[in-house]
Amino acid sequence: MNFLIVVQDLRISGTSEGIVSRSFISYLKKAYPNAKIDLEYFKNYESNDLLQLLPVDSINEYIINRRINPLIIWINWIFWRVFKISLVEKSLVNKYRKYIKKIKHEKYDYVFIRSSGQGYETVLACYDLPILKKAIVNFHDPYPIFWDTGSDKTLSNLELYRLKQMWKIVQDARICISPAxxxxxxxEHLYGSNKKFFTLPHQFDNEVFEEIKSQAARKRKKNLVISYHGVVQLGRNLDILLDAYSQLITEHSSFLKDTEFILRIKGKHSKRLKLKYAECKNIVFLETIYFNESSYEQKMESDIQVILENCSPHSNILVGKAPFLASLEKAVIILSPPRSELRFIIDDDKYIASCTSKDEIKVKLKCLIDEGLMNKGQKYLPFNSYFSEENFRIRLNRILEHY
Structure with missing residues (x-):
């Protein structure tokens, strides 16, 4: 059995897509240990991604310069208004397309196309190409980005242009999948498709990462550590959680003495949050670090992990860190809207609180802190076996049966 994977992010720096794409490759090999797996890897700059850790037979790497010729940008100003076609986006996508069209896809039994970020360039580059007819296309997030409820995009003609482009790809693709x-x-509903979108959840496999005893990891200074490592974006409400924690340590002297909240965050709200909670000694902001260092810190020096879903009326994506946190077997506090992918996955609601209710967050967080202080070292399985190799294999086989 021969697999081809077109992929856009295999970084080890801590990007969600880099983590889950590497883990997908590893789980695929474990599901089909005798299969041949080839990669076509598109990236934007030279980097050491430790590709030797991936269980694959061959890797072709391409470095794509995303800079657009200023002349094209100028012409696009007129072209878009007349023809409603974005030359800027076509120019960028064509940089990927010129390589993808040369791939000899005929020799493979299955082709997976994975993308990253908001651009979906590797997917859009397959528009009207023969490879699309046998491609399993992965939608990691809503596309166009306007349909992400955490986005601040407006419904513009450009978003409708993107929708039209992707609609044709959905119709032509062999199979469409998403992690949620x-x-x-x-x-399925957005693209008016009679083609079923299958669900293949994100994965995490530490075998494709270099595990190190990081010198950058912060040693705990309290008996119980709550931690959040990630980006504050797309409607994630970190303020309400920190406000709830601040009130708890004010109301309970034992929490003030025995707990701390460690954050390694980035995003446009980082500076504001650091200033807002600068006077609270139990809330500690640190610089972001690479994933292999961050994962070690969360594994060894943390007790309660935080997941922030998009705090709009619904969150239809599966956050990339969920399978990693599941592998730690630690308690989690999840802030979710009413319609939420993690509410679908988590059976015990002691781990989930409304992202708009400070009172509920305080109740749930207090219970987890009390339990953590009383039962140090206890293992937790909030996600049960949802991210197991077995569940991956069952779902993957179901997809390939429809190929």
Whole structure:
């Protein structure tokens, strides 16, 4: 059995797509240990991604310069207004397309196309190409970005242009998949497709990462550590959680003495948050670090992990860190809207609180802190076996049976 994977992010720096794409490759090999796996890897700059850790037979790497010729940008100003076609986006996508069209896809039994970020360049580059007819296309997030409820985009003609482009790709692709049940349902509806979007959840496999005892990891200074490592974006409400924690340590002297909240964050709200909570000694902001260092810190020096879903009326994506946190077997506090992918996955609601209710967050967080202080070292399985190799294999086989 021969697999081809077109992929856009295999970085080890800590990007969600880099983590889950590497883990997908590893789980695929474990599901089909005798299969041949080849990669076509598109990236934007030279980097050491430790590709030797991936269980593949060959890798072709391409460095794509995303800079657009200023002349094209100038011409696009007129061209878009007359023809409603974005030359800027076509120019960028064509940089990927010129390589993808040369791939000899005929020799493979299955072709997976994965993208990253908001651009979906590797997917859009397959528009009207023969490879699309046998491609399993992965939608990691809503596309166009306007349909992401955490986005501040408006419904512009450019977003409708993107929708039209992707609609044709959905019609022509062999199979479409996404990592979230709700996202699969929403994409089916958005694209008016009679083609089922299958759900293949994100994965995490530490075998494709270099595990190190990091000198950058912060040693705990309290008996119980709550931690959040990630980006504050797309409607994620970190303020309400920190406000709830601040009130808890004010109301309970033992929490003030025995707990701390460690954050390694980035995003446009980082500076504001650091200033807002600068006077609280139990809330500690640190610089972001590479994933292999961050994962070590969360594994060894943390007790309660935080997941922030998009705090709009619904969150239809599966956050990339969920399978990693599941592998730690630690307690989690999840802030979610009413319609949420993680509410679908988590059975015990002690781990989930409304992202708009400070009172509920305080109750849930207090219970987890009390339990953590009383039962140090206890293992937790909030996600049960949802991210297991077995569940991956079952779902993957179901997809390939429809190929």
């Amino acid at each position: 049940k709700l996202l699969s349902e929403d994409m």
